[in-house]
Amino acid sequence: MxxxxxxxxxxxxxxxxxxxxxxxxxxxxxxxxxxxxxxxxxxxxxxxxxxxxxxxxxxxxxxxxxxxxxxxxxxxxxxxxxxxxxxxxxxxxxxxxxxxxxxxxxxxxxxxxxxxxxxxxxxxxxxxxxxxxxxxxxxxxxxxxxxxxxxxxxxxxxxxxxxxxxxxxxxxxxxxxxxxxxxxxxxxGLTDLTLRQTSEAYRAQQVPAASRADARLVSFAAGLRMNMVPDKGQAILEPAGQTHEQLVERFQQYLKDSGMNGHAEEKDGRVALQMEGVSVHGMDPGKGVNAGTELIHFLRTLQLDERADQYTSFADRYLYRQHYGETIGIAHEDAEMGALTLNTGVLEYEADEDALFRVNIRYPHSVSYDQWSKILEERLQEAAFSLEVVEHLPPxxxxxxxxxxxxxxxxxxxxxxxxxxxxxxxxxxxxxxxxxxxxxxxxxxxxxxxxxxxxxxxxxxxxxxxxxxxxxxxxxxxx
Ligand SMILES: [Zn+2]
CATH class of the missing domain: 3.40.630.10 (Zn peptidases)
Structure with missing residues (x-):
């Protein structure tokens, strides 16, 4: 029939x-x-x-x-x-x-x-x-x-x-x-996570830790959504050991050497650095250019105040061009569903307030959430960051x-x-x-x-x- x-x-x-x-x-x-x-x-x-x-x-x-x-x-x-x-x-x-x-x-x-x-x-x-x-x-x-x-x-x-x-x-x-x-x-599986800098000691510290600091990081901001690669990043620096001119010049030189786009300007005694990236969907972050972590990579060439140093050091080590969680130690791939991906969608830093990263991690069914999140948690603890699970949908x-x-x-x-x-x-x-x-x-x-x-x-x-x-x-x- x-x-x-x-x-x-x-x-x-x-x-x-x-x-x-x-x-x-x-x-x-x-x-x-x-x-x-x-x-x-x-x-x-x-x-x-x-x-x-x-x-x-x-x-x-x-x-x-x-x-x-x-x-x-x-x-x-x-x-x-x-x-x-x-x-x-x-x-x-x-x-x-x-x-x-x-x-x-x-x-x-x-x-x-x-x-x-x-x-x-x-x-x-x-x-x-x-x-x-x-x-x-x-x-x-x-x-x-x-x-x-x-x-x-x-x-x-x-x-x-x-x-x-x-x-x-x-x-x-x-x-x-x-x-x-x-x-x-x-x-x-989809997870939205907030990685927050926890150290209270740094929280109270509003001046450069040592006279050897080139600048103090006043604020840092990139991205609005966890599932997008940020296409703009901005850092505000307060000159210390280096002058405005020196900071601007170093950034310009860095842009030239790295082939990245951005600009620097002096504003009210501070220096504002802008980095441009390429925004793509966070499910495939390797196809974009993360303006946030790229700008942090430049900041690592400067000596910053201690709290900023801790923040940028974490990002540069674990998030900068780490689209698969490689340095965290959570990279995993299977033939059927592909690789675990990590997107750092939001970066926020205020000198005397919150400092955090919002990341989106997507993982294939052949690795368990407990397996990779435990490793991530260990890395975070060592670096004085806490982990908040905003959302988790299993594979x-x-x-x-x-x-x-x-x-x-x-x-x-x-x-x-x-x-x-x-x-x-x-x-x-x-x-x-x-x-x-x-x-x-x-x-x-x-x-x-x-x-x-x-x-x-x-x-x-x-x-x-x-x-x-x-x-x-x-x-x-x-x-
Ligand atoms: Zn629909």
Whole structure:
């Protein structure tokens, strides 16, 4: 029976309704809005409205609905012990400026629906809903339940899924249409850490430790986010053993010798040094140039006050061009998920206040968190730094031989004629919210990713194709 279903044909039959419904869905501005938060709408009015819209489409086609206080909702059909989960989200990031068509008009231009949320993740959410509708309408026999789960704050804090799974069943297996085709089956562990200089002795010390110091470090700042490589670094120095002119000259000479970009200027009796780097995503810090640690490397050529000396010495030894944690002793790599990476995203130093580094470490599943964090902690202790874990998401991986993976691979190949290679990534997808979950589309290989950008879009053709793929996937997993 299954072989006779032409899934793409079935999706195409519903194309007009799919487009109209997707457009109407995209016209709801579902951005986090703290000002309209109320009971049942924990992320504001727009997101609540989008959640209702998605749920209503499901309700009309006969699915059973449950709303979890506006944090999430699900729509279910089929019968059986097991649940196949499809997890997507109805919230979007703010639209920003510079759009060619209004971001919430959802106009169709050159075969693309252009709107905030078109590809991330309201277009795919509607594709999944129509896929489920299609399976329902064909009246195919199922031995499992199919559950569409709608999250509401994927773009901010994932409280939605946290809250949802506190009270609701974890699906036996499932996928999220919120990343790339063919299929993402493995994601590195992610940690955000604060390394803080602890020595109280240095804290009190506001003058250069010895007359031999060239300068006192007044402040240092680079980077805003742990998951980005800083592209600017600034140090403010108070001349001591060296004059303004000497400090400026030494920096200029250093720039010349190192080929780095930056500049130095005298300001109110102090010297401000700026270093420029290249910002890239923190999951692959070796591809960027960290302006913060590069500037520290210059500072190491000066004799600084004692506290600054301790701060810069730590950074220069353990963080400067140490994209894999080599000198800390935590470098680790496996063939499947790649290397542990270390990004120093934020560097902050105030002479009589905090001095810290905020780092993002991503690690493959073949090394345990306890293993590497213990080594890091030892290095920190020796250097009089403390470790705060701001966030830790363990690695996520589904066995490549698991029926979830092999079934989705087969469906993808049948629908596209393309081989379905499986992908391991350093980032995080919504798929890791499921115990046994993978990311499956909607972005096809070779398509530019417009998520979070102006003129975000999904190709109508791809939306329809994704609907066909999801329909067959739902059926094959739940039959
Ligand atoms: Zn998303």
């Amino acid at each position: 299954t072989t006779t279903i032409n899934w793409l044909e079935e999706a195409k039959k519903r194309q007009e309704e799919l487009l109209a419904t997707t457009q109407a869905f995209l016209r709801i501005k579902s951005v986090l809005d703290p000002e309209t938060i109320q009971d049942g709408a924990p992320f504001g009015k727009g997101i609540r409205e989008a959640l209702d819209f998605a749920v209503d489409v499901c309700k009309e086609s006969g699915m059973a609905i449950k709303d979890i206080d506006g944090y999430a909702a699900h729509a279910e059909f089929g019968a059986g012990e097991e649940i196949i989960g499809i997890l997507s989200h109805v919230d979007v990031v703010p639209e920003g400026d510079g759009w060619s068509t209004p971001p919430y008009a959802a106009e169709i231009v050159d075969g693309k629906i252009v709107a905030r949320g078109a590809i991330d993740d309201k277009g795919p959410t509607m594709a999944a809903i129509f896929a489920a509708k299609l399976v329902l309408e064909l009246g195919l026999p199922l031995s499992k339940r199919v559950r569409l789960i709608f999250g509401t704050d994927e773009e901010s804090s994932w409280q939605c899924v946290k809250r949802y799974f506190e009270s609701e069943e974890m699906p036996t297996m499932g996928f999220t249409p919120d990343a790339d085709f063919p299929l993402i089956y493995a994601e590195k 996520h991986r589904v066995d490549p031989k698991h029926p979830l993976v092999t079934t989705l691979q087969r469906v993808y190949t049948e629908q596209t004629g393309e081989e379905a290679g499986i992908i391991a990534i350093g980032g995080a997808t919504y798929g890791r919210s499921l115990d046994v979950g993978v990311a499956f589309g909607p972005l096809f290989p070779g398509r530019p990713d417009s998520a979070h950008q102006r003129d975000e879009y999904i190709l109508v053709e791809d939306l329809v194709k994704a609907t066909a793929i999801y329909a067959q996937a739902i059926y094959e997993l739940a039959k």
